[in-house]
Amino acid sequence: MTNIIDGRQLAKKLNLQTKRRVECLAKRKIQPGIALILVGDDPASLIYTRNKHRRTTKLGIHSVLKRFPATVDQATVMATIKQYNHDESIDAIIVQEPLPSHLDGQAITNAIRPDKDVDGLHPLNLGKLYGNQTGHYPIACTPRGIMTMLDHYRVNPAGMNAVIVGRSILVGKPLAALLTNADATVSVANRYTKNLPALTRQADLLVVAAGSPHLIKKSAVKPGAVVIDVGINRLPSGKLTGDVDFDNVKDIAKLITPVPGGVGQMTIATLMQQTVDLAEWRHNG
Structure with a gap:
């Protein structure tokens, strides 16, 4: 049976942890x-x-x-x-x-x-991420939130064939670095990628952040894959939908995020988490 990743519930848990940290800082x-x-x-x-x-x-x-x-x-x-x-x-x-x-x-x-770069997009922070450096520095919130989701659902990227559809500086590029640092084998696709379905069918972990509704069909997904849908698209009907054909892909995916209720919730929760991180790092030295 397919497991639907509950981004809302995980975000609530993360927000509760963040609130407790804020309360601890308030005592100081x-x-x-x-x-x-x-x-x-x-x-x-x-x-x-x-x-x-x-x-x-x-x-x-x-x-x-x-x-x-x-x-x-x-x-x-x-x-x-x-x-x-x-x-x-x-x-x-x-x-x-x-x-x-x-x-x-x-x-x-x-x-x-x-x-103070809570989005993790300053060249200095990106360089540290790509260099897999130790120490404290902010990381783009959506990719960090995705890594939190994977950890919560006990998905270890090490040895996995990961495919990311989308190469933006907000999602695709930093996530590629995070997954590479976690010992996954990473491919990053874009609008010029030839025969995209053939590439995505090889993915044990498929992350789609292309901004194109229902770009990824069931035939383009490997059975048993973990599918993370970052896309948020509004259809003419007003309905929100992702980049993945959720209703059909969920039948074969091991884990899959819905839209809405998936990655978007974790992005905001991670922003809150990282804001508190920056405060703690600044005041703790």
């Missing part, structure tokens, strides 16, 4: 803080950022939500990041993607202090 007169920067009026980004802001409040994390119109200039965003870099009440900074095309997203990411 320390409150973790996060600055959320939103540019423009993208509906999905607005909902996502508000959900993050509400979650921080529930967990006792100090949260600042800074909104800019889509017409904001680069200098204003950079000045805001500089302000939060020097703000002692802020441990974590996140700039919500996507950004308007006139803004230099790479320069904005690089401007965030590495020790």
Whole structure:
């Protein structure tokens, strides 16, 4: 019988652990803080950022939500990041993607202090991840959340043939590094990959983050595979669906994440977890 990965329940468990850590810090007169920067009026980004802001409040994390119109200039965003870099009440900074095309997203990411880079996208943090270095540094929240899911469900990547569909800096690339560091054999596919189903059928662990509804059909999945669907797509009917044809693939997968109720819940929970990590690392030295 197929096991459906319950991202909601696992996120609740992680949030409870995070709340307890926040309470422990409060006894030392320390409150973790996060600055959320939103540019423009993208509906999905607005909902996502508000959900993050509400979650921080529930967990006792100090949260600042800074909104800019889509017409904001680069200098204003950079000045805001500089302000939060020097703000002692802020441990974590996140700039919500996507950004308007006139803004230099790479320069904005690089401007965030590495020790406040809660998204784990600063070149220094990415370099440490790819180098499999020891010590404390933030890791992209969705990939870290996926690794937490795998650990909870006792999926050991060592020796597994892992295929990631999607090579974004937010998911595909950092996850490839994490799985490589965990001794998996990793292939990363993209829109130019020839005969994608032939590649995905070889995967013991298949992670799909392509942003294309029902891209992966049952025929493209190896029976007994672990399938992690990162995609969140809204159909014309208004229904949310993933990149995997869940209703059919669940019949042959060993483990599979639903959409919604899977990876998305863990991404936000991991963001909260990592915000507290940054506060602890900063104050504990």
